[in-house]
Amino acid sequence: MNIIVCIKQVPDPEIPPVKFQIDPEGKKVIPPDGVTPVISVFDERAVEAALKLKDKYKAKVTALTLGPDSAKAVIRHALAMGVDAGVHIQYEAAGELDSFGTAHVLMKAIEKIGDYSLVLCGRQAADWDAGQVGLLIAENLGIPVVTVAKKVDLQDDKLRVESVIQDGYHVMEVSMPALVTVSSEIGLSRLPTGIGIVKAARVKIENLSVEDIGADIPEARCTELIKLYVPVRDIQCQIIEADTVQESAEELAVRLREAKII
Amino acid sequence: MAECKGVMICAELADKKLCAITTELLGIGRILADDLGEELSVLLMGSEVNALSQEHIACGADKVYVVDDPLLESFNSDAYTEVAANICRQVSPSIMLLGQTDMGRDLAPRLAARLGGGLAMDCIDLSIDPETKLMLQTRPVFGGNANAEMITRNARPQMATIRPKTMSALEKDDSRQGEVVAMEAGVDSSIIKARIIETVQEEIEGIKLEEAEVIVTGGRGIGSAEAFEIVRELANVLSAATGATRAACDEGMAPATIQVGQTGKIVGPNLYIAIALSGAVQHLAGCSGSKHIVAINTDPDAHIFKVSEFGIVADYKEVLPPLIEKCKALMAE
Ligand SMILES: Cc1cc2nc3c(=O)[nH]c(=O)nc-3n(C[C@H](O)[C@H](O)[C@H](O)COP(=O)(O)OP(=O)(O)OC[C@H]3O[C@@H](n4cnc5c(N)ncnc54)[C@H](O)[C@@H]3O)c2cc1C
Numbered sequence: 001m002n003i004i005v006c007i008k009q010v011p012d013p014e015i016p017p018v019k020f021q022i023d024p025e026g027k028k029v030i031p032p033d034g035v036t037p038v039i040s041v042f043d044e045r046a047v048e049a050a051l052k053l054k055d056k057y058k059a060k061v062t063a064l065t066l067g068p069d070s071a072k073a074v075i076r077h078a079l080a081m082g083v084d085a086g087v088h089i090q091y092e093a094a095g096e097l098d099s100f101g102t103a104h105v106l107m108k109a110i111e112k113i114g115d116y117s118l119v120l121c122g123r124q125a126a127d128w129d130a131g132q133v134g135l136l137i138a139e140n141l142g143i144p145v146v147t148v149a150k151k152v153d154l155q156d157d158k159l160r161v162e163s164v165i166q167d168g169y170h171v172m173e174v175s176m177p178a179l180v181t182v183s184s185e186i187g188l189s190r191l192p193t194g195i196g197i198v199k200a201a202r203v204k205i206e207n208l209s210v211e212d213i214g215a216d217i218p219e220a221r222c223t224e225l226i227k228l229y230v231p232v233r234d235i236q237c238q239i240i241e242a243d244t245v246q247e248s249a250e251e252l253a254v255r256l257r258e259a260k261i262i
Numbered sequence: 263m264a265e266c267k268g269v270m271i272c273a274e275l276a277d278k279k280l281c282a283i284t285t286e287l288l289g290i291g292r293i294l295a296d297d298l299g300e301e302l303s304v305l306l307m308g309s310e311v312n313a314l315s316q317e318h319i320a321c322g323a324d325k326v327y328v329v330d331d332p333l334l335e336s337f338n339s340d341a342y343t344e345v346a347a348n349i350c351r352q353v354s355p356s357i358m359l360l361g362q363t364d365m366g367r368d369l370a371p372r373l374a375a376r377l378g379g380g381l382a383m384d385c386i387d388l389s390i391d392p393e394t395k396l397m398l399q400t401r402p403v404f405g406g407n408a409n410a411e412m413i414t415r416n417a418r419p420q421m422a423t424i425r426p427k428t429m430s431a432l433e434k435d436d437s438r439q440g441e442v443v444a445m446e447a448g449v450d451s452s453i454i455k456a457r458i459i460e461t462v463q464e465e466i467e468g469i470k471l472e473e474a475e476v477i478v479t480g481g482r483g484i485g486s487a488e489a490f491e492i493v494r495e496l497a498n499v500l501s502a503a504t505g506a507t508r509a510a511c512d513e514g515m516a517p518a519t520i521q522v523g524q525t526g527k528i529v530g531p532n533l534y535i536a537i538a539l540s541g542a543v544q545h546l547a548g549c550s551g552s553k554h555i556v557a558i559n560t561d562p563d564a565h566i567f568k569v570s571e572f573g574i575v576a577d578y579k580e581v582l583p584p585l586i587e588k589c590k591a592l593m594a595e
């Protein structure tokens with residue numbers, strides 16, 4: 001079984017909000033100084049889902065990314081976690097593509113890699129939070145899709161996927177090839193091991209351009225960003241400070257009661 | 263290409279009733295349609311749902327396209343996508359709105375792909391630009407650190423999903439008049455490639471998060487599943503629902519079903535008590551609609567204090583026991 005996992009490099013989404021800065025003119029996020037970009041969280045979980053299948057059955061896992069030169073780093077990370085191969089579609093202006101453009105290029109890359117049974121994506125990328133690309137790739141490839149998976153397994157020759165819904169989950173059955181988007185409920189991902197890192201360094205990442213895979217970047221984007229701004233929050237917090245913590249706690253209850261909040 | 267006109271919303275039902283999101287979609291849809299001077303229609307997919315048409319009209323719709331078919335009994339992505347695409351091709355709406363729900367998250371991108379439309383997910387505001395008459399779509403990005411305003415210039419329909427609880431429903435008016443149009447589904451079960459073979463409900467004990475007036479949420483700082491009990495205890499005293507951050511769920515302190523946030527539940531209680539959680543933007547995305555936020559955290563610089571009305575800087579283990587006792591006493595008065 002061949003599995004392709006689409007992974008994206010994003011600015012660290014868990015930096016303290018005070019460190020988050022944008023350039024409103026350029027409608028861009030300014031990468032915070034000294035903070036290394038990371039593999040998007042759900043994509044890391046998608047790698048984990050692929051590796052779980054590899055552990056259990058025989059599978060070859062290929063990590064695929066579209067991004068500038070720096071995006072190689074997420075492929076290295078996935079290799080260190082245990083994937084077998086990496087493909088980097090190098091495109092410096094990848095950040096300017098909208099979801100439709102991105103999905104088109106990734107679809108072409110997946111076709112170029114070929115012979116796949118399963119494509120895994122994150123449920124949404126931790127930068128623009130679009131949550132579209134996986135579904136768009138599936139539509140482009142004309143393969144079935146299951147979203148927000150918390151478990152991906154095989155049953156006979158089909159996929160069994162637990163798909164998270166409001167208050168529970170669906171157990172879904174789907175033939176392959178298929179695309180599945182993965183959510184954090186799948187569980188924490190394994191950490192790269194020392195041996196993994198050494199092994200990863202020896203793997204040659206396949207570097208391709210958008211021309212190599214025959215993708216044509218659409219000139220007119222479907223969706224266009226016209227403004228980017230940081231919303232203002234202007235709440236003054238009243239910190240309750242009594243002589244002891246116990247008194248503070250009681251004071252809090254009293255204030256909430258007085259304000260008729262409880 | 264036929265001229266695209268009008269606003270259409272995709273209705274969502276639960277137990278043969280309109281979901282809150284449907285009335286919210288109708289509320290914002292009505293505003294957009296009026297600004298454009300165009301029609302607001304509903305795509306109503308389901309089985310034996312005809313009787314619900316009038317209620318959609320009462321909540322703001324001019325026209326309801328009903329696709330009544332046993333195959334559409336409950337949401338199935340493959341069938342719903344195909345049917346919705348068929349109807350959209352016939353009606354050619356200029357704007358198509360869905361909810362950012364299990365259904366909308368799945369259906370909207372697939373529909374956009376098939377129709378060649380443009381799509382903005384998880385919008386918290388929609389309006390019509392007075393000059394261009396295009397739909398302005400505002401959506402949080404980077405977990406909520408920033409907001410982006412997007413447009414779809416040429417592609418049609420201009421599609422968006424809306425975040426629950428961000429748009430207001432209209433006052434229901436049973437005297438409103440509208441038209442009901444029956445449409446053919448035109449599909450059979452062979453269209454379904456991803457089959458639901460079982461649905462597992464993981465009922466949360468007690469009050470539902472989405473409906474709760476008070477929510478008590480614990481974060482990673484709680485430390486363990488055992489320690490989480492005291493969070494539930496405070497919740498019980500306040501007749502509140504219990505929530506958790508993703509970090510707390512990831513580490514097994516609480517079930518994933520009670521995760522609040524951008525990728526968990528979106529809640530809007532009157533009171534939200536945030537305990538031992540830092541206030542990551544992705545978490546706040548799910549609870550910033552709360553009327554009053556209270557934070558308990560050992561770190562005075564924790565971001566949660568920036569969005570809270572009241573705070574205590576201390577170890578929750580010391581705060582909660584007296585807080586629980588005092589609340590009990592006050593509530594008994
Ligand atoms: C794309 C994306 C989507 C996400 N979606 C969600 C989501 O839906 N929901 C969500 O919650 N998160 C989500 N996250 C994760 C989010 O970024 C944070 O990692 C998470 O919310 C942190 O949880 P926390 O506040 O419990 O943990 P931490 O950030 O580790 O905070 C723990 C806090 O507890 C305090 N503390 C420790 N001990 C004590 C004590 N004894 N008493 C009092 N205070 C104490 C600490 O000072 C600290 O502030 C998402 C992230 C990404 C990238």
Ligand SMILES: Nc1ncnc2c1ncn2[C@@H]1O[C@H](COP(=O)(O)O)[C@@H](O)[C@H]1O
Binds near residue numbers: 008123
């Ligand atoms: N540039 C990219 N390279 C590789 N995968 C991507 C890229 N952009 C998006 N994806 C995949 O698509 C998922 C959803 O992305 P999005 O629709 O942008 O939120 C991500 O979690 C990734 O799995």
